[in-house]
Amino acid sequence: MTEAFALIQFAIEKTEKLLTREWNFPEKVNTDIRNLKDELDMMTAYLKQTDERGELDHQTLACVRKVQDQAHQIDNVLDKFSYHVAEKAAKWYSKLGANRYTKWRADHVISDMTDAINNSLKNMKEIRERYPIANNIIYSQDPGTSSAADLHQRMAPLFLPNAELVGFDEERDVLMSRALDEQETYKIMFVVGMGGSGKTALVRQVFEAVKKDFDCHAWITVSRPKTGDILSNLLGELCNSRAEPAPQLSFSSADLELELIKKLKEYLQDKRYLIGLDDLWIDNTWKSIMFAFPRANSSRIFITTRRADIAYSHKNESIEVRNIPHLSPEPAEKLFHMKAFPKTRRCPPALAGWSDNILRKCGGLPLAIIEIGQFLSSKRESESEWRNLHDDLVSELRSNGHLSNITRVLISSYNDLPYHLKHCFLFMNIFPPNYHIQCRKLIQLWIAEGFINGKNNRKELEDIGEGYLTELIERSLIQVSKVDIDGIQVSKVDIDGRPRTCTVHRIMQEIALSKIQDENFCEVCPEQRIISVNDKTRRISIHKSEIGPFNWPNIPASSLLIFGSRTPYHHIGPIPYSSLNFLKVLHLEGAPLDTFPEGIEQLLFLRYLCLRKTRIKSIPKFIGKLRHLETLDLKHTYVSKLPKEMCHLNKLRNLLVCRYNYDIGNSVSFNTVEGFEMSSRLELKNLRKLSFVQVQRDRQIILAMGDLKKLRKLGILDLCQKDGRSMCETIQKLTNLYSLNVTAKNEEEILDMQEMEPSPPLQRLYLKGCLKRMPLWISKLQDLVRIRLKWSRLTPPNNPLEILQGIGT
Template sequence: MAEAVVYVVLGKIAASLGRDALNAIGSRLGKGASDLLEAENNMRQIETEFTVMKAFLMQVTMRSSCNLAFDAWLDEVKKVAHDADDVIDGYEYLLGQSNTEGSSSLTKLWRRSKHAGGWRSITEQLKQIEVRLSKLTSMRDRYGITISAEGEVNHTSQNRQLEHALDSTCLNIEDEVVGFEEETSWLVQQLIHGREERTIISVCGMGGLGKTTLVRQVYKKDEIKQNFNCSAWISVSQSYNIQHLLREILRQLQEEEKDIPCQVDTTDVASLVQTLANFLQDKRYLIVLDDVWSRDAWVLLDHALSISNKGSRIILTTRNEDVASLADDEHGIQLKMLGKEEAWDLFCQKAFPRIEGKTCPQSLICWAEKIVDKCEGLPLAIVAIGSLLSHKKLYENDWKSFYHQLDWQIGNNAELSSVRNALDLSINHLPGNLKNCFLYCGIFPEDYEIRRDELIRLWIAEGFVEQRGPHITLEEVGNEYLNEIAQRSLLQVVQRDADGIAQTFQMHDLVRDIVISKCTVEKFSLLLDSSRDTMRSREARRVSVLKADSIEDTLDGGEKIRSFILFDRRVSSSWVETATGNFRLLRVLSLRFTEITKLPDVVTTLFNLRYLDLSHTNLEVVPKALCKLRKLQSLDLIVTRVVELPPEIKKLTELRFLLTVVIHEYDGRIFDCFQAAKVHPGICLLKDMQELRYVEANKDLVVNLCNLTLLRTLGIMKAKCEHIKQLWTSITRLVHLSKLDIISYAKEEVLNLENLDPLPNLENFYLKGKLEGGVIPTIFSGFRKLSDLRMGWSRLQADPIPSFAHLSHLVELHLYRVYEGQIMTFRTGWFPKLEKLYLADMEQLSCIEVEAQTMPILNYMQLIGLRSMLVVPAGFQNLTSLQQVVLMDMPVEFMTMVQEQDCTKHIRLILHRLRQ
């Protein structure tokens, strides 16, 4: 974790030294700026030291836990890095505080002892850190902590032994594959009856899912062995050496064939590649590359493993989706967690081997089920815990006690080390910048669905995301980070959007337990849900409050806290005011779902704040003083009572995300169920803005929106016909815009969208309002990338479906009170990628025609309030991929007929009674 802390410090130094505010303040202070300039020089020197330190740490791969000198040295590195982090954030705080006072009083302010003393203190602390870094370098050399030729800390041979032992444990921990019968059958089929070309097959999934076990069981089958001339099984692991891999393949092949040169130990890489390629070129071979962590080794292995039409097979097992993508098309297996029944059966087999039928005693079922649920379908955990419990007496209290200390058992019981090590390996293998990001996921409650955008903004606010240049945003870099973490199977995807991009994630319970343990040890973060945790808050740098009523009113060590996130909804404004009173260096503050009606005064003094979430509160007013927070990047006011933002909001020059909406009655079938906030046109001066929604349209605003050239998402309400032309002119200049919501002023307000330029880059479009002439405007022909279209209250007189037929990328289509006609038709070949269809409140619609080969992959449909629809749509049986249909406010005759249709027997129907 030391390198992870160093990454953050370096990022913050670069950001601090690059600020225009530094030069502006220095120029106004004149001679009084000497301390500030000295602090700047000290930071530049520290930046150099930490840069070299980072380079050293990056060369350290899997290190020995028995190297006590190295462990102790790393601990000291972390302490210095944390202290440097505190000083740099203190420096940022003083800059922010000075910058809010105004130039007229700045010189007087400087002369005040508390400010002058503050800058001098920063300078002295930076000097001390520079000295400590120098001593750490001397200490490293004094105790011989060096890097070997292979880029590892000396004395790491025990690591390889540990990895090999772990491999063996994983291989032999199960006697048979449970829960993957279909995958096993498919794999056997591909090995025996597949195509003649050399084929690469991947088996991917998180650590402990049983990838190695599944492939091993297939590999050992006689029918498989007999189908190939030769075979080899190679454990690649994290710290592989390409020469070792090639030699090991040759050695295993030597056991079956005698015509391979014997002196492989003295052969260089190029010769090994050629020797192996020559030998395999006329063979039907099977090579298993187990536990592959990166694609690097594949470049040479691809040349060594000859491509021929002999029916050869290469199987990769990996935790990384990027590695799995090496497989040939349609030849990858993505293992998933076991289902509840499979998990229970596997657990009973291991926990009760001596009981007839291997069944759980009635008295233990309650606690056994809780233990199995905790494993969340992870086979390795189920097997290891079940095997451990097979030696325990069948007493209810003993099993109850084991369940309540399960987290501790996994972290400390040697018999469960295989589970801990399997999950630990994935975390430890993360690069330094990703370690911080992944550990941050540990602040969320158990089973919490983590939203992509929210998580990336939190990372950026904390300084975890590196700047890579002027042409890529921090959000785009953060998006790459999140994708890589998910590809490594450390987060599971819960939901994807219309473009297939993962939007919400979850962390496996056991992975979360390990992360929380690491966070506590590293002083990275702390979850507070009981009074005993408060004592440890003195050292935690991030605090997540799950139960506010069980901790004290104040938190010790608040001056070190960077993130404070509340998940308890029963928190009063007074509690927040007291608890956050000394959070001087806070960067992230989330008060979502709290009962506050007024912003606590302390918030406007948090000059380092980047992220402020006030959503789902009763907040009524955004005070002008909030605009002193010049570093604020994200302000979330979704579902509050804020109906107007102060003009001073334009002073938040680093604001990137502004979200506002007032919910009156959360029902999408009501036209005015929510409203936007009024904003001053000066908001269009915020050049870094990427997401702005929802704001109320006015003449000046729609003219100046074109200045927000980085805008990706725009939501605008109360749009009048007189606004549309200028609004569209501004929008066409926003080249990055991909999501657009336009909501008209009122139901009867007519929006004329004819003769406007198309938006070829638009991916999501929500249009709510009556359209001119009752027809779809021609600009829809220019929406080539549209994947999600939502329309409402359009009052169309002609069937809109033909106007959308060219939208070949459309994945979701929502039509609410759009069409006033009777017949709607879906023709053959239309909507090849449509997966979800929503049709609601079109009361005249009585007939829907569905031709063959239309919407071929549609899997979800909602029909709501189609009062004239009395019969099942003609051709409904053509929707062969349909899996779920939701019916609400539909006529009784229709609902009865749907249930009786043979073509709907395979479809899950969800029925709701007709609204009175």
């Protein structure tokens, strides 16, 4: 349903754009578009109601797929209308003295498109009327009750023997010490981790070990219950721990929560209490009950949650947050062998390779290790059994009752997401397994896909995307990538705390791939598997495939991503771009390309083009036809010049062209980066990122860049001393610039950048070249978090540290 909802939202946005612009069309055209928008709004409400009502029968699920298919067709029709009709026919109508033939031509084209819109409108109405919501809802259980599977999911971690809690010794010791220290004030411990990380089992065992040292104690699950139920359950459990009868409550429903809080606080006032709140999902749940706990008597509260954002929002001197890491390889293997081979606890040599492969997929997640290990313990100890499980884990997680608990636990994090984050998360799972996704590139892809909506938001789309990424991390659905430094796992974050790369846990990705199949979100072609696409395929992701050639039918796919193909390009093609004319995203990073792919000029709706790490040397003139292009990524290619036709790309946000030349024999070479020559006529005023521009030959380029008011990141190469002042004048005009990278012509050339007043709100500054003295304006950069000076040759009394001391004062 995620994809259907997203497609309808995209279509609604497009109808709104068509209606708000003055196209000068006949009124009937505007009426048809308004009618379509109204029907799309009604279908949005239909999908929301369907999603909220519970488990659906097969008929209604089939209906949702029909809605999705129809929404995709509408999206494509509106794209066509916007490009072929709105932009061209409007010009025909507006021409002074347009002849009868010109107007007939405009009428004819518009008529064809409005017929397509009306046909879509008719189909949407038929679907909605044929499948009314109320008759197709199935409740597999009474609302508000728990199924046996859900009960098992919550109860199983509570009764694990201590011997089975492998790899948590350090965390257990920390929690024990926090529980038993002598502080008189109360203390709260948030324990955060993704689903299945073992946080409930760990905290429960600490709870059981220390509860005898407290006057009273209570452990309850707070996943979804109402506040009143939580409070009454707490009061009952606390009384029960002291073998006291629970007080009789006679409050009206209006006063229930407030009176329960008073009653709880009164009961706990003179007691040292221990509380365990398991599986917190909603911040308001904690905010509603927190006032019931007196802050005294060395009392302790443990809260387990997947929501790091909730935990850190409450952190203070009495509230601590502990993140539960995944198991490292050694304890993970020990736990797996305990479960898979309960008698010997040793893996036979013949299965050692498959044991390692399965453990890599488990990624140190205790729930996956335990459940898969227990499942394999019931199977024959044969390579074929273990290989089959490894190769078909996606289908096993979906259909195998023994492994369904893994899916049930992890998918709940996905189900809890708002719609706008669901398709962002699904998109991350079409990357290859264990792929470290560059965060900035991911956000560019989200923007190109239309997942980030800047409507009614003054923030830049990139900033909104960073917020989405942060929320997915804080919900424990994705992880910041880590690098091993001297045996210590260190997160790959920037100096200001922003993640550089992120990844999806392997088991979570296996489960998400099942969802991707259900939603028809993407056709993912992993290694050694033949691609299978049809007229309903919307995205295609190919992972290092060695199989080909592929058969490319005429399909309305919106995205094609190829990751590091190891075979000649013609083995995965030739890709008939004329059959993919609705493509918005084309990602060919690492493809074995020597020349710019032919046929791309036909992709009139293309927004994102990545040819990074290919061997192409030039960009053809027809690049100017791609009027909707927002990102052109030519990093690590041999392109050194762009055609003047680039000036037509008025929607371009990111222009990234560079190549790094690291000489192994001389790692401190000055000229390590090569950029591109840019025409001073490229008035790309929508640009946010531009790098690296070689400015040595044309001073006018420097001055022209002052008109790029939306620039946020700029990289400059080959700056001469005589152009330093002009560079400063340009930078002063770029009031949104947060990252500036300037390199001199050579190591002897002086960077004369002394005069800049006022300076932009730079956060990152990289200067490479000889400085006569430290520019004084640097000390006024109040937002600066990183500065890098290379080949500066500054000597006393020009001590850069003295100037930098003034930053932030």
